[in-house]
Amino acid sequence: MAKLSTIEDIKLSDYEYTLPEEKIAKFPLENRADSKLIQYLSGNISHHRFFEIPKFIPEGSMMVFNNTKVIPARLIFQRESGAKIEIFLLKPIHPSSVISEVMVNTSCVIWETFIGNLKKWRENEILQGQITIHGKTEIINARIVNRSEKQVEFTWTGTNIPFVTIVEAAGEVPIPPYLNRKATIEDRTRYQTVYSKKEGAVAAPTAGLHFTDAVLQDLKEKGVKEEFLTLHVSAGTFQPIKEEQVAFHPMHSEQMVFDLETIQNLANHKDKIIAVGTTSMRSLESLYWFGVMVKLEGKTLFEIPKLYPYSDFEILPERRESFSAILEYMKEKDLNEITGSTEIMIMPGYDFKVCDALVTNFHQPSSTLILLVAAFTKGNWRKIYNEALKNDYRFLSYGDSSLLWGN
Known part of the structure; x- marks a missing residue:
């Protein structure tokens, strides 16, 4: 287990690389599973297509997917003067977090937001927009309730219309800023996994974008188990690291949901566990640390601080012990699911407790995701990325994929 003193020595400049603009995939491939796939296993690299991935997953393994669903979180309002105000939903404040x-x-919700053109939005001014739901015109209203915190209250006409329906009708798909283009109709479906289910993400869990129903069926037929968790990907996933000492980076928090059956299956599973995406990996590792909190400290607040895993523990429970502690707590409280948040920062020196392999895309230079990949590959990320660049792999959200096995 890496200690805090070691973590503080990790320098951002060691995780930079040159990513040419032409290597960034601006649009998705026609067929999701036609993307390229690098497999990294025991120090060796091989090149494949994503639809071949079932061949490389051992029978009896468990693949864990993030079933969050991207919401059209970018809302555009127009003032009477003609000025446009963009409101980007970040995290809910009311009636619940x-x-x-x-x-x-x-009825009424309040979100913390990012507001474009904020200076032109006057105090107490209510912005209005028209939307069509079930063939009927409705009005959505936006009002700033806390300018310093950029908290915006939304109300709307119509009865028994959930906020998710309002957003679906009014919003635009929040494709990543580095694509440098406007969202299209195609992005509504393609910037979404085929198994997305739980609305709430403002960015896609992009490793899952390569899976098709046919690939998922091939995995099932091989005897690969599948489990689903929910981590609502936040806009913080695009936040660049600005600190040379990366441990001082203010890591973003993301909300997770696990149901009882999934935790039971994880606790009982004895073979390989493959995280589909960095979001699934963050969630699974965070779940382990919640079990540590429950078992060793008697804590039941599911919030994982950024550097908690790097604390000085005398002895840590095995994966099954940790998950069993959570199950006992859930049984005691009669809970069928638990919701938590994590700021966990996985970087070189991290000791992985749950995941044996990772399916992931190719990430931006000097990002928290590069740090995670570097940690999982024991520092061999640069070898993998150089190989991908040399072989014309497509990078970032709509880019190609990798299957990385831990050492």
């Missing part, structure tokens, strides 16, 4: 509860609310 739990995303699933806010999305089904039918």
Whole structure:
């Protein structure tokens, strides 16, 4: 287990690389599973197509997917003067901080947001927009309730209309800023996994974008188990690291949801666990650390601080012990699911507790995701990325994929 003193020595400049603009995939491939796939196994690299991935997953393994669903989180309002105000939904404040509860609310919600053109939005001014729902015109209203915190209250006409329906009708797909283009109709479906289910993300869990129903079926037929968790990907995933000492980077928090059956299956599973995406990996590792909190400290608040895993523990429980502690707590409280948040920062020196392999795309230079890949590949990320660049792999959200096995 790496200690805090070691973590503080990690320098951002060691995780930079040159990513030419032409290597960034601006649009998705026609067929999701036709993307390229690098496999990194025991120090060796091989090149494949994504639809071949079932060949490389051992029978009896468990693949864990993030079933979050991207919401059209970019809302554009126009003032009477003609000025446009962009409101980007970041995280809910009222009536709850739990995303699933806010999305089904039918009256009034408040979100922390990013506001473009804020200076032109006057105090107490209510912005209005027209939307069509079930063939009927409705009005959505936006009002700033806390300017310094950029908290915006949304109300709307119509009865029994959940906020998720309002957003679906009014919003634009929040494709990543580095694509440098406007969202298209195609992005509504392609910037979404085929198994997306729980609305609340403002960015896609992009490793999952390569999976098709046919690939998922091939995995099932091979005897690969599948489990689903929910981590609502936040805009913080695009936040660049600006600190040379990366441990001082203010890591973003993301909300996770696990159901009882999934945790039971994880606790009982004895073979390989493959995280589909860095979001699934963050969630699974965070779940382990929640079990540590429950078992060793008697804590039941599911919030994982950024550097908690690097604390000085005398002895840590095995994966099964940690998950079993959570199950005992859930049974005691009669809980069928638990919701938590994580700021966990996985970087070189991290000791992985749950995941044996990772399916992931190719990430931006000097990012928290590069740090995670570097940690998982024991520093061999640069070898993998150089190989991908040399072989014309497509990078970032709509780019190609990798299957990385831990050492």
